[in-house]
Amino acid sequence: MPEEKKISMAVIRRLPRYFRYLHDLIKMDIKRISSRELSERMGITASQIRQDLNCFGGFGQQGYGYNVESLFNEISRILGVDNRFSCIIIGAGNMGTALANYENFRNRGFDIIAIFDVDPRKIGGTVNGIEIMSMDSLEDFVKEHKVDIAMLTVPNTHVTEVAEKVTSLGIKGIWNFSPHELRLGNGAIIENVHLSDSLMVLGYRLRSAGY
Amino acid sequence: MPEEKKISMAVIRRLPRYFRYLHDLIKMDIKRISSRELSERMGITASQIRQDLNCFGGFGQQGYGYNVESLFNEISRILGVDNRFSCIIIGAGNMGTALANYENFRNRGFDIIAIFDVDPRKIGGTVNGIEIMSMDSLEDFVKEHKVDIAMLTVPNTHVTEVAEKVTSLGIKGIWNFSPHELRLGNGAIIENVHLSDSLMVLGYRLRSAGY
DNA sequence: TAGATTGTTAATCGATTAACAATC
DNA sequence: TAGATTGTTAATCGATTAACAATC
Numbered sequence: 192m193p194e195e196k197k198i199s200m201a202v203i204r205r206l207p208r209y210f211r212y213l214h215d216l217i218k219m220d221i222k223r224i225s226s227r228e229l230s231e232r233m234g235i236t237a238s239q240i241r242q243d244l245n246c247f248g249g250f251g252q253q254g255y256g257y258n259v260e261s262l263f264n265e266i267s268r269i270l271g272v273d274n275r276f277s278c279i280i281i282g283a284g285n286m287g288t289a290l291a292n293y294e295n296f297r298n299r300g301f302d303i304i305a306i307f308d309v310d311p312r313k314i315g316g317t318v319n320g321i322e323i324m325s326m327d328s329l330e331d332f333v334k335e336h337k338v339d340i341a342m343l344t345v346p347n348t349h350v351t352e353v354a355e356k357v358t359s360l361g362i363k364g365i366w367n368f369s370p371h372e373l374r375l376g377n378g379a380i381i382e383n384v385h386l387s388d389s390l391m392v393l394g395y396r397l398r399s400a401g402y
Numbered sequence: 403m404p405e406e407k408k409i410s411m412a413v414i415r416r417l418p419r420y421f422r423y424l425h426d427l428i429k430m431d432i433k434r435i436s437s438r439e440l441s442e443r444m445g446i447t448a449s450q451i452r453q454d455l456n457c458f459g460g461f462g463q464q465g466y467g468y469n470v471e472s473l474f475n476e477i478s479r480i481l482g483v484d485n486r487f488s489c490i491i492i493g494a495g496n497m498g499t500a501l502a503n504y505e506n507f508r509n510r511g512f513d514i515i516a517i518f519d520v521d522p523r524k525i526g527g528t529v530n531g532i533e534i535m536s537m538d539s540l541e542d543f544v545k546e547h548k549v550d551i552a553m554l555t556v557p558n559t560h561v562t563e564v565a566e567k568v569t570s571l572g573i574k575g576i577w578n579f580s581p582h583e584l585r586l587g588n589g590a591i592i593e594n595v596h597l598s599d600s601l602m603v604l605g606y607r608l609r610s611a612g613y
Numbered sequence: 614t615a616g617a618t619t620g621t622t623a624a625t626c627g628a629t630t631a632a633c634a635a636t637c
Numbered sequence: 638t639a640g641a642t643t644g645t646t647a648a649t650c651g652a653t654t655a656a657c658a659a660t661c
Binding site for chain 3: 640641642643644645646647648649650651652653654655656657658659660661
C-alpha cells in the first residue's frame with residue numbers, strides 16, 4: 192500500500208471521525224479550518240490532530256490551516272472511500288436485515304451484493320433489493336464474484352464454522368457481529384462489533400457514576 | 403460505587419472479554435486457571451490479566467491460580483450483571499427491531515421494557531412481545547417507569563433532538579447507534595456504536611494489508 | 614512585514630510488560 | 638518442604654501533549 196510508516200491502530204480508529212467531522216464542515220460550507228478550531232469541535236487536542244494527519248502527509252499550510260475540502264479528500268483517499276468493496280451478509284436475521292437496509296455503507300465504498308441464509312423460507316426473497324441465497328450456493332457465488340468482506344450475523348453456535356468457510360473460499364475481511372472471538376489461522380482481517388460488550392460497558396459506567 | 407481507585411477505560415473495556423472467556427471456561431467445566439493459561443487463550447499477556455484483576459481485588463491464590471467460578475462471579479459483580487437496567491428503544495426500524503430481538507441482553511442485566519416510534523403504522527404493534535408506543539407517550543411513560551438507558555436507533559437527523567429529550571426526562575444512559583457524536587451538557591453517559599466507522603476501519607485494514 | 618499556524622521534535626503521561634518477593 | 642503462581646513494584650514502551658522553529 193502507498194503509505195510507508197506503520198500507522199498505529201489508535202490513529203486508524205480516529206480516521207473515520209475526522210472523515211465525519213470534515214464532511215459536516217463541508218455541508219456547513221466552511222472552507223478552511225485550523226487544527227485548533229477542529230480540536231474544539233471534536234474535543235481532542237490540536238496537537239493530536241496535527242500528529243495524526245502528519246502520519247499521512249503535510250496537508251496543511253503554515254499560517255493558514257487546512258483547506259477543508261482538500262483535507263476531506265485526503266482522508267477519503269486514505270480510508271479508501273472511493274474503493275469499492277464487495278460484501279456479502281451471512282445470516283438474514285434481524286441484524287443482517289438491518290445491515291442490508293443501511294444505505295450509508297454504499298456511500299462509504301461498501302456494496303452488499305448478496306445475503307446468505309439456511310432458512311428455506313427466506314431463501315429466494317430479497318431485502319432492500321438484495322437477494323437472499325442458500326448457504327449451499329455460497330461457494331459457487333464466491334467463485335463467480337469477487338467478495339472482499341463477509342458480514343457475519345449468524346448465531347454464535349455457527350460463527351466459527353461460517354468464518355472458517357468464508358475465509359477458506361478466499362474472503363479476506365470478516366465483520367463479526369457475534370460475541371465470539373474469532374481466531375483464524377489464515378491472514379483474514381477481522382473487525383468485531385461486540386454489541387453486548389458495549390452495552391455492559393455502558394452499564395458499568397452508569398453504576399460507577401452512581402446512577 | 404464500591405470500587406475505590408480510578409479504573410482506566412482501557413481496563414473497563416476489557417472486562418466484558420474476561421466475562422465471556424470465564425463464562426466459556428465454566429461451560430467447559432474448567433475449575434481453575436492460571437493467568438498464564440488464560441493469557442494464552444485470550445491472546446494477551448499474563449501480566450496484563452493480573453494487573454487488570456488487581457484493580458478490583460486479589461481474586462487469585464499464589465501457587466494455585468484463580469478459581470474460575472469465583473472469578474467469574476467477581477467479574478459479573480463488577481460489571482453489574484445482577485443489576486437490572488430498564489431500557490427503552492427509540493426507533494422501531496430494522497436496528498431497533500434487531501436489538502429488541504436480541505435475547506442476550508436480558509442475561510446481562512438489561513431489560514427492554516418498551517419501544518417508541520413516530521410511525522402510526524408501527525405504534526400499537528409489538529416486537530418480541532415488547533409494545534411499540536408513540537413518541538408522544540414517552541414523557542408519561544418515563545414518569546411512570548424508571549428508565550436507565552435509552553437505545554437510540556433513530557435517523558441521524560433526529561438523534562440530537564431525541565437525545566436531548568430523553569436526558570431531559572432524567573434518563574442517564576444513552577446507547578447511540580447513529581454516526582453522530584452526541585455532546586450533551588447534562589451528566590448523561592453515552593456509549594456509541596459507530597457501525598460505519600467500524601466498517602471503514604475494516605476497509606482500511608484490508609487495503610493496507612494489500613488485499 | 615507581522616501574525617498565524619503548521620510540521621516536527623522533545624517532554625510527559627499512561628498503559629503494558631517484566632521481574633520478583635510474598636505466599637499458598 | 639518444593640514448586641507454582643499470585644500481587645505488586647519497577648522498567649519499558651507507546652501514545653498524547655507541549656513547545657517552537659519553519660514558513661506561509
